Amino acid sequence: MKTHQLDTARARPLRSGFAAKTAAVAALAALSFGTLTATQASIATADDASNAQTGCSYGTDGPNADTLCWIDMSGLNTDEAKSAAGQPMSISLPGGYEMSFVAHLTAGSDQGPRDVVATSLPTYGGAVLGNAFYKNTAGKPALWIPQAQPGEDWNGWVSTITLDNVKVANQAGATNSTYSLVVADAESTDGSGGGGNAEGLRFFSDSSLNQLATAQPAGYSQTCAGGLSGVGTNEVTCLGLPGDKSTSAGAQVLKAKAPSKIGASMKVNANSREAIAFAVQFSTVQVTKDLPKRYDANDNFTVSSSTTDTELGEATTAGSATNATTGRSTLVSDADGDRVTFTEKAASPSVDWSHYQNSWSCTRNGKVIPSSDLTYADDGRSVAAHVGVGDFVDCTVTNTALLGGVSWQKTDADGAALNGSQWSLTASDGSVINVADNGQNDGNPAAGALSVSDLPWGQYTLKETQAPVGYDMTDESKTVTIDAQHLNETFGSITNSRKAGLLSWSKVDGDTSAALGGSEWTLKGPDGTTAPIVDNGQNDRNPADGELQIGGLAWGDYSLVETKAPAGYLLASDPIPVKVDAEHTNIDLKGIANTQALPGLHIEKSSDPASGAKVDPGQVISYAVDVTNTGNTPLTPATISDDLSDVLDNTSYVEGSAQATIAGTAADAPTVDTENRVLSWQGTLQPGESAKLTYQVKVNADANDADRIVNVVTGDGVVPPGTPSVVPNCVPATASETAECTTNHVPSVPAPPAPTPDEPVVPVQPDSPDNSSATPPSNNKLARTGFADGPVELALIAGLLAVTAGAGLTLVKRRRKQS
Template identity: 35%
Template sequence: MAVLSGIGLVALPSVASAAGPAGVEDCDFGTGGPSADTVCWLRFPDFQPLSAAQVTAGSSENQTVRLGDYTLTFTLTASPGAQGASGVRTSGLPTWDGGVLGNTIDGVPYYSGLQADDYAFYQDQSADLTGGQYNERDTITLSNITMTGPGGVVLDAGWSMVIADAETTSNYEGFVWKSDKPLQQFFSLVPSGYKDVCTGDPAILAGELSGLGTNTVTCRGGNFGDSTGAGYNPNRGILAVQSEAPQQISSTFIDDYGTSRQGVAFGVVFSEVSVEKTVVSRYSAADQFTVSMSTSGRSIASASTSGADTSTGTGKHPLITSTSGSQVSFTEQGIGSTALSHYSISWACTDDGAQIPSSDLVVSDGGATVTANVAAGHYVDCNVSNTALLGSVQWSKTDGSSLLSGSQWTLTGPDGYSANITDDSAPDEDPAGGVLRVGSLPWGDYTLTETQAPSGYLIGTASTRTFSISGNATTVDLGGIVNRAAVPGMHVKKTSDPASGQTVRPGEQITYQVVVQNTGNVDLTPAKLTDDLSDVLDNASYVEGSATATINGASAASPVVNGTTLTWSDALKVGQTATLTYVVTVSPHVTADDKLVNVVVGSADVPPGVTPPTSNCVPGTTDPDCTTTHTPVVQTAQKLAITGLDDSWRPLVLGGSAAMLIGVLLLASYRRFRRS
């Protein structure tokens, strides 16, 4: 909701008239005619008719005219002319059927629609006039003129008054207009069929118009023929002059014979000004603005935004100005902590709807103020739009030659700013895959960190970038950020002591060693080994506590033996090597027909988006690095070789052997008897 301040508006008078600047009373606007919407014809409702005698005696009264935001005060005096007085009263417009001011003639309005009855000072007819000469009768003078603007400021410049013929200047009729300031022509209105103002037939009576641009202007109507010819006394057009900031201005009527009379109207020239604000975007949601207008150091009006307003404005306001115009400054300001440096400022001004060239605007205050000339009778409107100078950052994700989609990031910045960014999802503003852009960034320092590489790629070592947003750098391009393709790899090699392929004896120990290397460029999370001991532990026993593991010489997670399976897993970074060892003891009951066969299988987990590596040791592998084989060797009884004896000794040998066997059996029986 806009908050308006500055000039207060006064209700319009009850008498209807044409529309003009808001809040003006004690004067009315007509329809049609030059600057009709900005010339306000003064009313004199308190003026009482004065007879010739009263004018001759002199009549003076103080007047106050309310003009909306302005107050015009003056002393109104009626006095006789050089040839006496006829008497003066007020009249509506037009003063007679053929009068131009306030009339509509042949469908053309000349400040028509003025409905009050007190705009013009109009003479009474006087029988004592001498015909055939210019008689100066009755003078209306406005002296001690003071125009007070908003805030009680007295305006000694920048406004003007108009005097206009409210009747017609026929033969030997006219005016003498005087002012303490030069009088310039404001208009000359000559309807179709009417004669020019202040003219006549040079061969008879030419008429006179003199003094424009000086302090005295004289208008005398001439003669266009004798009383028996056509066109003897045709209707004439009317003249108006303007005086800038006068302190005194007067009109003396010039009359001919007894039915001759003249009328005069006074007006004040108004212009209109307004200023609007458009908020395209806000740097901070709390930012608010005020726009205002001023001239000659005084305020005209202001308006402010509040809440989420995207626009505000003052509306049209009247401005009293001079013939050449007045300089009006249109200004915007930030409210409270709102900094205009956080915004681009763009002004667009129009004069009666036509764009004012930028070369005709004076820009100051770093663009916060523009000054335009507001000519008399013109409507000047200026609109200022603000767009937040929020920053943006853009970058691309590549493999060095091609764009890569699907990366994820975090962006942190000033005042707790934090955003998670996924390629092609808000707040990424760029629809192209692999190209990212984040906007609406407040000024300050930022850190951009890659949290997930595109599928199949690795986060690089330069995954974090820093940058700053400021008034001098609202757009930052970080360029291409390169990712390497993820190539995971692992190699497993199993060895033993004794070496695979050698024989082992019952009770002998075999020490196994499994070495796994991370051969790729991706951390294994974790590397995993499964060693099938089923064809080992059926002919050997695991030595409890013998299983150990190291990574690059440092202790690592211990292998676990469960039944006939040994398993191990641990994180294995790029370039690291894990070494596992464990021991078994060959069973004493092995036979030569037994085999001790050991097969290891390797696998690994990897970060999301990366394909796990294929180990050289997979189920069903025939890779010799993945298996070991041992064959037991068993001691058997051997035949003794007997030399130098013939066969006659064999019975003795056999007999002796039998006797020894019997002795062993008897000894065993005796021991069992003793134990019993």
């Protein structure tokens, strides 16, 4: 562990006169009254440390670190220190003090003297000083026995370092005795080297030595494991434990009050190494001003620390800075300590003390000083604390600006919070603060709850500039006054009423978007009540044709239904949902289109056997009438009339055969009136819907091919009011000539021959001069009338009679039909 070869420190002789004072001032400036400015020494090794002397410096961490200024021994000259006179030395201390002493390096009780080297902390990786405690100490405070040279054999007590004739003087040269000197183990006193021996340190002083601290951080072995004795006397011995192989033992830190002599002997084992370090312990004080917020932007303050006759430190806030500190000021006090006063005062004329509340907090060596141990001035602007030798007293005064604040709530009529309002807050001087809920200048993150802070004293008036969405803005204004007794005021709850809903829409042609007047509507509200709206009539606020508007709607869900379409147009059949709420108070449904009404009815008559076929007596003819609503309006109803006049003359209706279906579902059957010889049907058909009518007739037994079985179907339909009339394809004027509207069958049986006359008809012969005297034939047959044979003549006569009879029968039937 003890393996580092160190550089020999440069000697610094005792300085006197102007040169000594100049050096002291320079060292004081470098320390800035105890604030470290030197470069941090290496943690791993001291070999690369600077030889420049710094007086003394403070480390970080460890017991009383804020009050221990470790003496830089880089000016030690071992050759001079070994002389009988020793080496006179002086160092500059914080606060403008100068310390002087004579350094002696002498032999130990066993050998020596073995040289020492001034070294920075830590001396090596297992030492407490510089690694765990008192880190970042500048300069070379450790006096370390160097690595043994080849052939050397060092064992036992080998070196003694003594600081003799120690004096501390102020800048005027007056000697001061209210300080403490500290001596500490700067290496690791353990059982290094093995065998039955161990390392050791023997501290001595002409003032009793007491423990300042046992520096034993976590991970380090026991301090003085071989024994610790003499604490509280002029000699304290710390021994390592023989055989202990630990290389990281804790360290003893001892102090003596204002000694004139102090030092230590070092014991090594088998060329091991030891080190000590010296520190001077003064009292230090610090005062800090904390100004988190100013009442006036120009307000600034000064803080200071002082004894009865000495100003120790002063600092002033500047600009917008929120704090200022004096830093540590060194105090050399009486042996029993001194009383230090910490004060604040105004540093700018704008300061009004009534606008601030101040509070003091002080610590002594990192622990809070109870308020009962502090003395407060009547105005609270100063506090006094006892500072003992070695104390670090740190006081902070905090000034809290007594600025005011206002708050209020935005609610609806039921007390529910409303978000999104905006406001103006006008001060008595006319300045305006704009406030937006959860936005500009609002200090309350809750919705509907607003607050403004940091308000100077005065009168403030609040007025709403924008209401929450869906609510009417209030014209109410409220005023409060902020002063010392009323710093936090409230405007209370400010209520907004719901904005009534306004519903607008237009009625347009579905193809051209042209406005359509004359529609009528019903609006059903959330409570179930309905309101009629008539274009340019009841409840319509918009006077333009085809533009409708209704207002005063409470919040909730509505349903808008068209009850009457513009003339010639279909109804908008689907209800339109409407929601009125905070986000929807002005609702425009835009154009609601209507389709022009185009009614249509198509009829088609068919039969089995098909129209034009011959039928036999007794055969059944099945008829079907297909009726389709080809338009876009309902037919209520569609009506069908099938003329059976030329059917039932030669057929008979099959009872019960008349049936009807609509869209494949059974419907009311057609009515067959055999007396008036007509089949009638009516039924409602929606657009695109079809009905099928069927019935049967049976051909009479006496029907023959002289008969005709003909029927003609016609139809019509009732359309909604204002809708054009339906024009079916089968109308009375043209149905008989339209193939889709009629059927025709002819019986297959021939008509019977004409009846034979009672006497033959003899044609009258025309007079002929050539034949007037002719003699009748001898066979007495009728004379021929241009035919070759008698039977042929008879056949012609019979045919003529048959045609005449058929024509007469037909005439009778026509007359009967017409009747």
